[in-house]
Amino acid sequence: MANIVPDSFKTDLLGGVFDFDSGGSTFKLALYTSLASFSTSTTAYTVTNEVSSSGTNYVAGGNTLTNNGVAISSNIAYVDFADLTFSSVTLTAVGALIYKDTTNEAVLVLDFGGSKTATNGDFVIQFPTADSSNAIIRLGDA
Numbered sequence: 001m002a003n004i005v006p007d008s009f010k011t012d013l014l015g016g017v018f019d020f021d022s023g024g025s026t027f028k029l030a031l032y033t034s035l036a037s038f039s040t041s042t043t044a045y046t047v048t049n050e051v052s053s054s055g056t057n058y059v060a061g062g063n064t065l066t067n068n069g070v071a072i073s074s075n076i077a078y079v080d081f082a083d084l085t086f087s088s089v090t091l092t093a094v095g096a097l098i099y100k101d102t103t104n105e106a107v108l109v110l111d112f113g114g115s116k117t118a119t120n121g122d123f124v125i126q127f128p129t130a131d132s133s134n135a136i137i138r139l140g141d142a
Contacts, residue, residue, distance in 0.1 A: 004109035012105055020079045026101040029084055029125060030062030031093035038109045045104040051091045058089050071130040073090040076140030080130030086094040105141035
């Protein structure tokens with residue numbers, strides 16, 4: 001499986017549902033043990049296959065992302081989030097879902113390319129460089 005941009009995000013973005021400016025919508029990132037239920041038809045956050053919170057510091061629903069806002073370079077607009085650390089956790093995840101906190105609307109499914117584990121340590125989501133070629137969310141001319 002690869003990263004997925006849900007169809008609902010595309011239409012909701014054009015419909016004005018999301019505000020990626022700093023101080024706009026609040027976004028969260030939840031971790032998952034399986035991405036099998038995610039597809040372009042995904043519309044919202046779900047607890048199905050979310051990593052277990054039993055015995056760890058991971059809370060269902062994940063953590064809030066720090067939104068660094070929107071920028072543009074080389075005719076490509078992009079969004080940047082600060083890296084996210086789940087501190088002192090014991091968990092294994094194969095991917096994540098970024099979603100809008102207040103309404104649970106799906107933004108992006110991330111595939112880690114295999115199981116990633118933290119054992120009583122930090123689990124870090126490191127976002128790519130915030131630029132027109134690498135940022136996690138980019139919009140530009142085809």
